[in-house]
Amino acid sequence: MLGRTLREVSAALKQGQITPTELCQKCLSLIKKTKFLNAYITVSEEVALKQAEESEKRYKKGHSLGDLDGIPIAVKDNFSTSGIETTCASNMLKGYVPPYNATVVQKLLDQGAVLMGKTNLDEFAMGSGSTDGVFGPVKNPWSYSKQYREKTKHKAHGENEDSNWLITGGSSGGSAAAVATFTCFAALGSDTGGSTRNPAAHCGVVGFKPSYGLVSRHGLIPLVNSMDVPGILTRCVDDAAIVLGMLAGHDPKDSTTVQDPVKPFTLPSLTDVSKLCIGIPKEYLTPELSSEVQSLWSKAANLFESEGAKVIEVSLPHTSYSIVCYHVLCTSEVASNMARFDGLEYGHRCDIDVSTEAMYAATRREGFNDVVRGRILSGNFFLLKENYENYFIKAQKVRRLIANDFVNVFNSGVDVLLTPTTLREAVPYQEFIKEDNRTRSAQDDIFTQAVNMAGLPAVSVPVALSNQGLPVGLQFIGRAFHDQQLLTVAKWFEKQVQFPVTQLQELMDDCSSVFEIEKLASVNFC
């Protein structure tokens, strides 16, 4: 049952094949078994069971709230949850229990969703590995999959297998791992430069970043207000669309959300892609891109072409400036957003009380890790009066150019852009930490952050396993507020590639029920 998609399990609940409580308990037990992955910071067991019980009552009365009623979900630990600790994986917010729900959390709860817990991340979502949180790194479940183990047996020879585990990508690694290990059917991530799409690609799940302004940010603890969007992680594109339908729309508490009403929708099943125009941005073919990902990318393009779509090479000429520009804008907003963490109203406070200033300094030194402090420092540097014109203003101008690149391409008749999500598949933790967070973020966000600068919708869809048996994702980028069209294309693509299910039998051999679904047709894509 747990291996099913949200849509399938929703149908099973409606038909009474399983009750919300049973479903919740199964997920809870799986969460316990996969605890070592460190996907969750907080497991809200009691709350979840209570919510499941309520849901069960509704089903019994025939008053189900809809597709999400009784569905286990997880939420990244940078969304405020009323009465449930919200830490941002930082010492600064350890023990902080928000008195209110983020709008997206509230909307999910209003639909009857069952909150399993809060998922792990890089501290304040700053990172691309989910390795830099105060609760430790998240382990990629694929490290323990049959597919990966078989391929790497010879390599693991003589090494301690446990030290060879892979990163999930980040910063929403906990949410990606939670969805990939079937402990929930959908999870909320956040996406500022690729934080939802990157771990989705590494964990073999769908990671969707909606258009900026389509989904409320109220209650999302910000990284970069002008780029943050709540992200959706699911096991298939249809599920992402269901969740988006529940979350999208104006929120009076977030002035940057769209005013126009958004109606819930279901994705049509495309049969004909011949009217589609797929753009392949040539600047995304970088030397750092692994040959394997590159070949999967071109195979995907060929697939569209062979099915009748028009596939053309396009140019986004300012792409190479994007990551530097992102760095300036991101750190500047970080410096500003982090100013509120001073130990006074909430969160960590040091023991020093000789003066208010000394208290601030020590609180912030103890509360933030090096990555956060580093970004605050550079951001404040860029915002200094003497630097503002040369850095911040310039970066804003470049941002406009980058956004215009996309506008121009879409105006030329392109419907959707197809790009890699990441340079390569997930790497082992030991290798990942050879470079610092800043270098890694700059490398790993390369294909994803420009989308945030332009506010566009984008989705990473798992496409195939690499030679090492690890998932690779490709990214579709759509026009602003054409999220539905984007997901429709992604759904068609997903159906064509038939990405395989993680085989975690060795990991959880007594959880056979997870894998009750019949083995999917073997992958003919790679």
Next chain:
Amino acid sequence: MAAPMLRGCCLARRGALACIDGGSRHGRGAAIGCRSSGKRGRSSVAQQPLITAQKSGKGEHAWAAVVGLEIHAQISSNSKLFSGSQVQFAAPPNSLVSFFDASLPGTLPVLNRRCVEAAVMTGLALKCHINKKSLFDRKHYFYADLPAGYQITQQRLPIAVNGSLEYSVCVGKKRSQVITRTARIKQIQLEQDSGKSLHDELRSQTLIDLNRAGVGLLEVVLEPDMSCGEEAATAVRELQLILQALGTSQANMAEGQLRVDANISVHHPGEPLGVRTEVKNLNSARFLARAIDSEIERQINELENGREILNETRSFDCKLGCTIPMRDKEGKQDYRFMPEPNLPPLLLYDTASLPPGADPQQVINIDRIREQLPELPSETREQLVQQYGMLPEHSFTILNEVGLLEFFQNVIKETRAEPKKVTSWILNNFLGFLKQQNLAVNESPVTPSALAELLNLLDRKAISSSAAKQVFEELWRSKGKTPSQIVSEKQLELMQDGEALNQVCLAVMEEHPQVVLAMKRGNPRAINKLIGLVRKATLSRADPTVIKEILEKKLSS
């Protein structure tokens, strides 16, 4: 910016309009004052009034002072600028704090429509250009009563720019010449107020009250078009009256709803402007002028003695009567301004640009607000002069005293007495008594009805004017009694009975034959003596002119 403020030091009530007499009242050290230099051009430095430093034997050296003001007015609204928390003075500490006000992570600002309308209305009243697009910015500094670590303000593109504030000063020996001056308004911006820090030195701790945090402020920036404390204070008073007339701010200085920072420099006329200092937190009307003048005086003294003026932030110590440097280095801070990413540009419309089919709840129409502008103080004064024949300087006094205009209008409504008489009574007797007792108009034991009744008695000659003054004094003492009651209790009504008065006159004449004789011999002062005696005999209840008539008639017969 909204700097932290400690309240409670200087509660004061202001007098009427500024009366400037050329500097002679400022005796100490360098003479400071404003001289009327006629109508001054916009910021023309050469025409600034001159100040003469009378120090040392080097001979007279002319100085000109330049004063600009930043005025923060709390917007009168039910809720805060970006949150739904209530706005209320003197509520229990931290009882009006929303999650946003406490800067809980993840909360976002939502702009309060009322505050925007107040800003537009104030801008229109001050003849500003209203920007149809304005932007919000973050201004960063760490302070315990600024929970987010930044204040949301309008640094780049404020809601209103390029206005002017007209105010009037009285000049001349009798201060009867009213001169209108203009201070240009650079801009009006919307911004958040900070909370309050209360420093407990004894226990070396700071207590924070966030009730005020996030309350909407209008920051009105006046160009350095003023040249002394009195001018600045008068300009502030005029702005205060305008805000109160508009209802956009209660502008009560004692409650911190109007706070003033002054930028001050001195220079020799014809030379470039001097280094300026900023005197912060001039939160009392009484000390505003004194603080500015003492800072001008200090700067002149520094320069005269060969020292330099530092570009620094100072505060006024009302006990020492001078400005002192502020300990924190606020003035030198880099505020690291940044656009507020959570608020889209604020767009305003006029009837011509209003998008068709726009939801009236979602758009603000500048023209509609213009239509709703109430009568402004200058118009009210003009009205008083026109309608009641009031002297211009009297119209200023009537408006300057809180509640006096309403008092005046209520008296006028209920009395048949001449408006000039009413004005004279209110300005001379009523206001005199208030000042003597240090009371505000609304604390007066004499109600408008009582005064109106008294003036009616006087008007129909039921009492003499000296009796009226007696009644007025009595009204002050015995609350609750009407003028008529007092008149009858004290038997102050004029004798209307001609025959009775005749009898009294006869009796007095018989009792004082020598005086009558003196009168008959042509001593002109003798009749006054007789009148006095008759009045005494009637307990001042007889009209002296009537007495005189009777006496003259009797003597000539």
